[in-house]
Amino acid sequence: MLRYIIRRSIGVVAILIVISIITFAIFFAYPSNPALNACGKGCNPDRLAAIEKKLGIDKPVFFAWPPSDSQYGKFVAGLFVGRDFEGGGSTERCSAPCLGFSFATDQPVRPALMARLPVTFSIAIGAAVMWLVFGVSAGILSALKKGTVFDRTAMGIALGGVSLPSYFTALIALYLVCYRLRWLDYPTYVNFSDDPLNWAKNLLLPWITLAFLFAALYARLTRANMLETMGEDYIRTARAKGLPESRVIAKHGLRAALTPIVTIFGLDLGGLLGGAILTESVYGLPGLGTAALQAITKSDQPTILGVTLIAAFFIVMANLIVDVLYAFVDPKVSYS
Amino acid sequence: MTAPLDLDGAGSTTAASTSDTGLPAATKAVEGRSLGQIAWMRLKRDRVAIAGGIFVTLLILVALAAPILAPDNPYALHTNLLDTNLGGLPKGTAGGVSSDHLLGIEPTLGRDILSRILYGARVSLIIAIPATVVSVVVGGIAGVTAGYFGGKIDSAISRVMDVLLAFPVLIFSIALIAVADSVNRLMLLVFVIGFFGWPYIGRIIRGQTLSLREREFVDAARSLGASNGHIIFKQLLPNLFAPLLVYATLIIPTNILQEAALSYLGVGVQLPTASWGQMLSSAVPWSTADPMYMIVPGVALFLTVLAFNLLGDGLRDALDPRSSR
Numbered sequence: 001m002l003r004y005i006i007r008r009s010i011g012v013v014a015i016l017i018v019i020s021i022i023t024f025a026i027f028f029a030y031p032s033n034p035a036l037n038a039c040g041k042g043c044n045p046d047r048l049a050a051i052e053k054k055l056g057i058d059k060p061v062f063f064a065w066p067p068s069d070s071q072y073g074k075f076v077a078g079l080f081v082g083r084d085f086e087g088g089g090s091t092e093r094c095s096a097p098c099l100g101f102s103f104a105t106d107q108p109v110r111p112a113l114m115a116r117l118p119v120t121f122s123i124a125i126g127a128a129v130m131w132l133v134f135g136v137s138a139g140i141l142s143a144l145k146k147g148t149v150f151d152r153t154a155m156g157i158a159l160g161g162v163s164l165p166s167y168f169t170a171l172i173a174l175y176l177v178c179y180r181l182r183w184l185d186y187p188t189y190v191n192f193s194d195d196p197l198n199w200a201k202n203l204l205l206p207w208i209t210l211a212f213l214f215a216a217l218y219a220r221l222t223r224a225n226m227l228e229t230m231g232e233d234y235i236r237t238a239r240a241k242g243l244p245e246s247r248v249i250a251k252h253g254l255r256a257a258l259t260p261i262v263t264i265f266g267l268d269l270g271g272l273l274g275g276a277i278l279t280e281s282v283y284g285l286p287g288l289g290t291a292a293l294q295a296i297t298k299s300d301q302p303t304i305l306g307v308t309l310i311a312a313f314f315i316v317m318a319n320l321i322v323d324v325l326y327a328f329v330d331p332k333v334s335y336s
Numbered sequence: 337m338t339a340p341l342d343l344d345g346a347g348s349t350t351a352a353s354t355s356d357t358g359l360p361a362a363t364k365a366v367e368g369r370s371l372g373q374i375a376w377m378r379l380k381r382d383r384v385a386i387a388g389g390i391f392v393t394l395l396i397l398v399a400l401a402a403p404i405l406a407p408d409n410p411y412a413l414h415t416n417l418l419d420t421n422l423g424g425l426p427k428g429t430a431g432g433v434s435s436d437h438l439l440g441i442e443p444t445l446g447r448d449i450l451s452r453i454l455y456g457a458r459v460s461l462i463i464a465i466p467a468t469v470v471s472v473v474v475g476g477i478a479g480v481t482a483g484y485f486g487g488k489i490d491s492a493i494s495r496v497m498d499v500l501l502a503f504p505v506l507i508f509s510i511a512l513i514a515v516a517d518s519v520n521r522l523m524l525l526v527f528v529i530g531f532f533g534w535p536y537i538g539r540i541i542r543g544q545t546l547s548l549r550e551r552e553f554v555d556a557a558r559s560l561g562a563s564n565g566h567i568i569f570k571q572l573l574p575n576l577f578a579p580l581l582v583y584a585t586l587i588i589p590t591n592i593l594q595e596a597a598l599s600y601l602g603v604g605v606q607l608p609t610a611s612w613g614q615m616l617s618s619a620v621p622w623s624t625a626d627p628m629y630m631i632v633p634g635v636a637l638f639l640t641v642l643a644f645n646l647l648g649d650g651l652r653d654a655l656d657p658r659s660s661r
Contacts (some may be wrong), residue, residue: 011498018499023508027515054642085483159649163642165593165602168616168634171623179624267501274504276599282620292507296514311504324421 005324010318019312020305023074024061028303051226064185075100075305099309100302104295109306113291114276119189120287123279124272126203127210128265135215136261139222143257144249146227154219161216170209177205187283210276214268218261225257232256263322270318375578378654385613385650391643399458408448410455410610426626427602443622443629452610459611460640463525463590470530471537471591472584478534479541480568480576484549494542497535503530506597513603521606529594537583541576548575578655589641596633596637 061071077083078098085092085101092108094101099109138158142151178186186203190198229235230253238248275289284290288307295303379385398405426441440449482493509528517526549572550555557571596613598604605611612633621632 015499015502019503026512159642159645160638163589163645164638165596165600165613165616165634165641167597168637171616171620171630171634175623175627175630271504275507277506277510277601281601289507293510296511296603299514304507308504308507308511310500311507315502315504 001324001327005320008320008323012313012320015316016309016312020075020309021062021072023305023308024075027304099306102295102300102303104298104300104303109302113288113303113306113310116286116288116291118191118275119285120275120280120289120309122189122192122199123206123285123287124146124204124269126200126207127214127272127276128269130207130211131214132265133210133220135218136222136258138250140216140226140254140257142219143226144225144232151223155223158216160218161212162220165278166209166213167278167282170205170279171206171211173209187285188225189285205287205317206276206279207316209282210272210279218264221264222257222261225260226253229253229257235263259326262325266318266322267315270315271311273318339484342599351516375651375654379650382650382653384646385654388643388646388648388650391639392647395457395466395640396461398454399461403455406448406451406454408451410447410451411608413445413447440632442618443626449615449629449632452615453612453632456610456612456615456633456636457640459605459609460592460637461629463522463529463595463605464588466489466526467530467533467595468584468588470526471533471587472580474530475534475537476541476576476580479543482538482570483542483545484564484568484572485545486529490542493538497538500532500535503532508532509594509598510601510603513598520605521604525595525598525604529598533587533591537587538580539593540583544576544579545572548572562612564642582648582652585644585651589644589648592637592641592644 009127017167059069061112063070066073074083078094078096078100080096082096083094085094092101094108094110097110099113101107102112119233124260138154142154145151174186177183180204184201184205187202191200192199230249235248235252237250243251275287275292277289278294279285280287280289281293288310292304292307295302295307366520404591421555426443441447442449442452478493478497509532512528513521513524549567554571557567562571595604596611596616599611599613600617602617604612604613607614615633616630616637619633621624
């Protein structure tokens with residue numbers, strides 16, 4: 001088991017390296033010059049060169065000798081040992097793991113992104129709890145009551161849910177709940193530690209928006225898995241040996257039906273932790289997703305790279321955790 | 337997101353492939369039905385799926401005939417129908433609905449919304465369908481290659497798919513499109529959406545190929561000296577057609593949503609070309625004063641995606657021999 005975890009962790013690092021190289025290749029080698037934006041009106045070659053030096057884009061992107069002299073080399077070195085930035089005469093220290101300095105604000109990228117993490121985490125985790133509770137239970141009930149009014153209604157709603165773009169749901173929710181009915185104010189982010197009640201109240205609409213979409217997906221998936229499982233021979237065997245139906249469902253049905261849900265849940269939650277771009281942008285919440293959007297409009301490559309890497313990190317980590325959990329959930333899987 | 341198709345028991349195709357390899361085909365005492373015929377019979381009974389199919393067909397026709405059907409030029413401005421005192425809000429009820437403009441007109445510019453919706457359907461499909469083709473072709477080739485040859489080829493392809501699946505797709509697509517702003521936007525959208533879609537197909541097809549290649553008809557073909565090319569194209573591909581078709585149908589709505597999301601975020605289709613996502617985003621500042629402007633493109637998007645999902649679900653049920661609804 002330990003060997004498996006170590007092997008997979010090396011895989012995680014490898015995937016992150018590949019993603020960082022690809023992102024670097026695309027955003028830093030592309031012939032648009034971020035220094036030109038920063039230079040502004042009345043730009044002269046001397047000033048441009050000074051800004052390029054300050055941003056660190058005067059060096060080759062990948063191939064330099066020694067390798068630590070290239071932009072990518074400096075980035076990787078920064079990740080492990082930190083790096084120094086010279087700006088306007090003074091030197092600033094960016095401690096490891098350093099994701100570089102923003103082209104737009106001249107501030108280190110990592111603290112700026114870390115400050116936004118609680119927002120994204122609050123949105124993702126709250127929504128995840130909601131969609132797991134509603135989606136999975138609706139799916140199980142639908143499968144057990146296949147063909148009934150409940151099943152048809154739930155699956156009809158679920159089909160609508162997967163077909164609705166989340167930002168459209170969000171816009172309609174804002175219009176109805178905040179503008180027409182005035183049940184809630186327009187959401188703003190409140191720290192959980194400051195005021196838990198207001199935190200939840202403000203995040204209620206984003207949670208419902210996201211949870212509606214995912215609950216719909218999960219309900220459909222759970223129902224399909226459950227129906228398939230309940231048709232298996234071992235379920236018939238369990239019934240034949242006289243187990244009460246509740247026990248057949250709970251002990252034999254649910255376990256097999258829900259295992260695949262765990263995988264998908266890991267991927268979805270990992271994906272959302274890297275920024276729920278659409279939801280954050282419609283509700284105007286200052287999370288990682290909106291940071292990425294703003295960075296893109298300002299061609300702030302280090303921030304884009306930072307968000308991409310953090311998001312990828314969550315996805316691969318979620319994947320790894322799910323695979324390890326599998327060994328406990330699924331009796332058919334063992335890694336030793 | 338959907339349970340993988342399992343075509344075990346698709347006996348008729350197996351029989352057909354056996355005769356392909358030159359074995360004497362037994363004279364059929366009972367008229368067998370091909371998988372396609374069975375699927376069509378099942379699909380015909382699924383009224384919801386047929387409704388989805390009809391909507392999809394109509395949508396394609398509407399998209400093709402947009403210049404004929406559109407009541408107005410989608411770029412024509414009608415500023416005379418706007419109320420300058422209200423900051424360019426359309427005069428009249430429900431966002432300027434009138435006999436000339438059945439779904440109203442846009443605030444500030446006064447373009448006909450119905451015409452823009454019809455042209456928007458075109459844009460949606462022009463991007464979503466080719467992107468799906470890209471995903472299906474790349475994913476199909478990669479999946480079959482990985483599954484059939486196995487070993488190092490399999491692990492190389494699987495690693496590439498792992499990396500791509502770990503990409504934060506939306507962030508990355510936005511950044512990529514924003515950086516490559518000189519490239520033809522439609523082509524770029526097709527490429528980006530199609531490129532990130534292929535690993536999903538690739539994984540499914542790889543799994544299917546892995547189980548198919550152990551089946552007797554493949555062994556039979558191989559023992560008769562069939563080449564890899566023959567086995568892949570003549571033996572495996574006909575059996576992979578059903579999952580490819582189903583997942584293609586189910587990926588089209590995802591791609592439509594992806595294009596709309598990118599356009600909504602301002603990196604998709606550029607103005608003045610009409611796209612539903614971008615209409616939604618320009619409706620945001622007007623959402624309280626003129627909700628009609630926001631509701632129309634949203635509903636168009638919803639109905640289109642719903643129709644494709646209904647058709648895709650129906651196809652999956654029809655083509656999966658084990659399903660019984």
